[in-house]
Amino acid sequence: MLDPVDAEILEILGRDARVSNREIGQRLGLAEGTIRSRIKRMIDTKAIRITAITRDQNNTPPTMCFVGLRVELTTLQRVAREVTELSEVRFVATTIGRYDILCIVLVESIDALTSLISDKIMSMKGVRRSYTSIATKTIKYDHRWGKVD
């Protein structure tokens, strides 16, 4: 679990993880060693991951789509694990409410979306229906949060 000092460190690292431990320490009024050991603990306990976030470097930047699935409930967790394996799928959760499983996918084209859904997802045993909507504009996407494995 993260405490308020961790949260202050992450406020800085969430925007730019190349800031040195010394500089973070100066900003927060803490010793460099304290910062180093807290960051190490957060990484070791898988509370955070330092990663690279990339954008629009190709000719065809990916399009984000929301894919809701209705499945046979006896297959819920198996289907969730199977869709997690697909590289185009960036978010998977079992849900209650309008879907049984919600996925967020990134695709290069509408053709790729069609093939992902009809060839890969709908062919999984237990999947009954899919509901897709395409993001036409991203107003906000907060990259500071995720699931750290």
Next chain:
Amino acid sequence: MSGTTDQFDDLDDRIALALKSDGRQSAQAIAEIVGASAVTVRNRIKSMTDAGHLKIAAVTDFAAAGFEVLMMIGVEVDKRKPEEVGEELAKFDRVLAVNLTTGANDLEILVGAPDMASVSAFMQDEIGAVAGVGKLSTAVALEVYKYQADTVTTAGRED
């Protein structure tokens, strides 16, 4: 980047991939993985970063940060431009993502909350206070299998 284009070449891609798996690796360690010199790796990282194509940052596990509840809410917008409503919703810290979408809903928003009890006040006082917010269709996450937010999409923006 290679300097002549705005696009990543093969070496940029491999460096970015190495950084995605561990953003704290030294240029020397990456150089050994991708088969280039540490100086080249350092220069490539700098030009990708300066051009705004790459950012090295900490991703916090939402569960470790105390977010017990994650919800995807489809929003139908009444008598207002969906984009304006989306901009207002984007101002709330608990709203982690806002997208304009095709289909039955005008907007899809991702909301994180510490617990169910706090969701009630958030819905009433924040979401409910935004003019134009109509019918909501909610999916509440039971178990999150994957949440990998390391690519910025078309028209994406960082906050």
